[in-house]
Amino acid sequence: MSDKRRKWHERLQVTLWTLIVPPTVWAVHFLFAYLWAAVSCAKTGFFAEFPTLFTAGTVLALATISLSGWIAHRQTRLRGDPPPHERGTDIDRLRFLAKSTLLLAGLSFVGVLFTALPVVFIGDCR
Amino acid sequence: MRRSVAGKFLPLWPLMLAGCNRHQSALAPFGLEARSTLSLTVVLAAGGLVIALGVAVIYAIAARAPEGRLTHERGMRLVLWLGAVFPTVVLTALLIWSLPAMRPLPATGQDLHIRVEGEQFWWRVAYREAGRDPVLSANEIRLPVGRTVVFELTATDVVHSFWIPGLAGKMDMIPGRTNRLVVKAEKPGRYRGVCAEFCGLSHALMAFDVIAMEPAAFDEWLAVARIPPRPTDSAIYHRGEMLFAREGCGSCHAARGTPSGEIGPDLTRYGERLTLGAGILAPTPGNTAAFIRDPHRFKPGARMPAYRHLRQDEALALAVWLKQSGAQEAKR
Numbered sequence: 001m002s003d004k005r006r007k008w009h010e011r012l013q014v015t016l017w018t019l020i021v022p023p024t025v026w027a028v029h030f031l032f033a034y035l036w037a038a039v040s041c042a043k044t045g046f047f048a049e050f051p052t053l054f055t056a057g058t059v060l061a062l063a064t065i066s067l068s069g070w071i072a073h074r075q076t077r078l079r080g081d082p083p084p085h086e087r088g089t090d091i092d093r094l095r096f097l098a099k100s101t102l103l104l105a106g107l108s109f110v111g112v113l114f115t116a117l118p119v120v121f122i123g124d125c126r
Numbered sequence: 127m128r129r130s131v132a133g134k135f136l137p138l139w140p141l142m143l144a145g146c147n148r149h150q151s152a153l154a155p156f157g158l159e160a161r162s163t164l165s166l167t168v169v170l171a172a173g174g175l176v177i178a179l180g181v182a183v184i185y186a187i188a189a190r191a192p193e194g195r196l197t198h199e200r201g202m203r204l205v206l207w208l209g210a211v212f213p214t215v216v217l218t219a220l221l222i223w224s225l226p227a228m229r230p231l232p233a234t235g236q237d238l239h240i241r242v243e244g245e246q247f248w249w250r251v252a253y254r255e256a257g258r259d260p261v262l263s264a265n266e267i268r269l270p271v272g273r274t275v276v277f278e279l280t281a282t283d284v285v286h287s288f289w290i291p292g293l294a295g296k297m298d299m300i301p302g303r304t305n306r307l308v309v310k311a312e313k314p315g316r317y318r319g320v321c322a323e324f325c326g327l328s329h330a331l332m333a334f335d336v337i338a339m340e341p342a343a344f345d346e347w348l349a350v351a352r353i354p355p356r357p358t359d360s361a362i363y364h365r366g367e368m369l370f371a372r373e374g375c376g377s378c379h380a381a382r383g384t385p386s387g388e389i390g391p392d393l394t395r396y397g398e399r400l401t402l403g404a405g406i407l408a409p410t411p412g413n414t415a416a417f418i419r420d421p422h423r424f425k426p427g428a429r430m431p432a433y434r435h436l437r438q439d440e441a442l443a444l445a446v447w448l449k450q451s452g453a454q455e456a457k458r
Contacts, residue, residue, distance in 0.1 A: 110214050114217075114218075114221065117221055118225060118228075121222075121225035121226060121228070121229065122225060122228055122229055124228075
């Protein structure tokens with residue numbers, strides 16, 4: 001199968017850079033949540049009842065993490081080459097990175113969710 | 127056979143039941159917030175127990191199973207589902223379920239506001255209603271059942287913490303800052319609150335009575351409390367009043383018909399209080415007299431000076447006067 005006939009996401013490859021996407025999104029979202037709370041509390045004394053911007057930002061973060069997790073998931077499922085992926089070959093490096101990205105994406109997804117829920121549910125600034 | 131440490135103390139366990147009571151216990155709620163906290167605690171404890179038992183069962187099966195019964199892949203899958211997915215789902219569900227309980231109850235400016243200031247080692251209380259003068263009191267809080275009440279909590283010296291276990295969670299009282307605690311009592315009765323943050327020598331002796339009343343009874347009590355005190359014409363009244371003035375009690379305490387001091391607890395309705403010295407003694411004339419003559423015996427570190435020079439009969443006369451004046455107020 002030539003590169004052109006593969007779907008766009010199949011052409012994407014996990015690298016050390018894509019590996020850090022999920023935790024980076026988590027970190028940015030975390031900062032965003034704190035800034036959101038600090039600014040809302042300083043300006044109004046409480047959080048907005050249904051903070052649309054915050055919810056949209058959270059959905060975007062979750063979508064980005066899900067996408068990188070899904071791409072990584074596709075690449076862990078390429079046929080052949082049973083585990084453990086510990087040799088210095090290209091395919092082992094790819095599978096290792098893909099698996100690590102997938103696990104990090106899972107962790108980051110839960111992290112973003114657990115950060116966002118209190119912000120959405122608790123409107124109290126104490 | 128060796129007995130475990132817990133086993134050795136087995137005969138002492140029933141003694142722990144002596145701690146059970148209904149006037150100061152988070153396990154005997156009389157308010158909305160404490161009730162939801164209790165149900166949350168019960169669900170968490172039961173859920174934790176079920177999970178612990180489940181882990182024990184899996185451990186027992188795993189320890190007995192012959193080696194190689196589980197393939198590496200199935201083992202890894204078990205770790206993924208029971209070790210990562212299951213706890214995540216359970217924790218997320220718990221978070222979503224418990225978050226609404228953490229929101230404060232809604233309150234408006236029309237609700238009764240009770241300002242409570244923590245001081246070493248007593249409570250300054252002011253009932254504030256929109257557009258009216260506050261009613262001052264000390265070491266006792268009365269609440270109408272079924273109505274939303276907003277506590278405004280602060281402190282004047284060190285950090286205290288306001289905790290009525292049967293009503294709601296604790297809330298810090300911080301000098302220079304006012305914290306709000308919104309509550310709703312559900313059952314009338316007599317309860318107790320405490321200071322829950324170490325605040326000095328008599329921290330453990332800093333408590334207060336809480337009386338949850340039917341709304342009509344509460345309204346009547348508050349209306350009576352608003353009426354300015356009228357002096358009574360009796361020998362005992364005049365002697366008490368004379369002693370109160372002579373000893374300079376009024377420079378710290380407000381009491382009916384005396385110039386009002388604001389340093390110590392307000393004694394205007396002392397006669398109707400259920401305890402003496404912020405929840406530590408029965409308010410009998412004998413105890414009151416003993417407290418006046420030597421407060422530090424009962425409350426180490428209290429700011430009130432000792433009045434040892436008072437004769438016992440004088441201290442008693444003062445106690446009876448304080449007791450009577452409040453009691454007359456309450457009856458009226």
